[in-house]
Amino acid sequence: MDEIVLRDTPDRFRPLAGEIVPPLLALLRERRALEETAWDRLDRLQREFTAAGGPPGQPAPGRIQAGEEYRRRYLELAVPRCVPGFLKRGAPDGCQRPAKYHFLDEEPAPQITFTMEAAKKAVVVISAPRGSLRLLYRFTLRPGPEGWLIARIDYHHSNETTWHIDLYL
Numbered sequence: 001m002d003e004i005v006l007r008d009t010p011d012r013f014r015p016l017a018g019e020i021v022p023p024l025l026a027l028l029r030e031r032r033a034l035e036e037t038a039w040d041r042l043d044r045l046q047r048e049f050t051a052a053g054g055p056p057g058q059p060a061p062g063r064i065q066a067g068e069e070y071r072r073r074y075l076e077l078a079v080p081r082c083v084p085g086f087l088k089r090g091a092p093d094g095c096q097r098p099a100k101y102h103f104l105d106e107e108p109a110p111q112i113t114f115t116m117e118a119a120k121k122a123v124v125v126i127s128a129p130r131g132s133l134r135l136l137y138r139f140t141l142r143p144g145p146e147g148w149l150i151a152r153i154d155y156h157h158s159n160e161t162t163w164h165i166d167l168y169l
Contacts, residue, residue, distance in 0.1 A: 005113045013116040020122050020141060020148045021114055027081050028101040028126075031169055034077060035099040038070035042095070070095060078169040082150045083142060092168045103128035103135070122148065127158075134158035137166070 002025055004017050042063060049060030071091035078087060103110055110128035124139045140152040154163035 002112055007113050007115045009114060009116045016116055017114040021112060021124055024124055024139060029104055030077055032099040032101040034073055035095040038095045039097050041066050082169065086150060089167050138163060
């Protein structure tokens with residue numbers, strides 16, 4: 001169970017943490033699983049191609065289609081959960097290992113902070129260890145017709161003072 005720390009949240013908004021945070025974490029876990037599956041497939045295709053004598057620098061047959069499928073599935077997952085315009089650049093061009101939100105189910109567990117000072121905006125910060133530093137993701141959510149939608153994502157490392165905009169879920 002993910003522990004949620006409430007910060008600067010009036011009593012009337014505190015119950016919304018249970019409505020907003022679990023679906024956000026579920027979405028991030030789905031995104032992580034999608035990325036891990038895509039990476040495994042792309043890596044397998046490339047290894048098989050190279051083992052069969054294909055040049056190491058050349059993309060394996062089917063790699064482009066697998067990448068297109070990943071981007072399509074990413075958009076199917078993300079678009080309904082983000083405000084219109086957030087994904088104006090579409091899907092990321094690739095995936096990585098470890099996956100973007102790999103830390104969600106690792107030990108020690110990430111720290112999750114929920115802040116809501118007004119009815120139209122909630123902020124969830126997820127802070128996870130990364131070596132001697134901490135990686136922080138800040139999700140700004142706004143109410144939508146079918147639930148809370150991601151309006152902005154920022155990130156930074158604990159040794160930085162500024163937040164950077166993240167253009168992709």
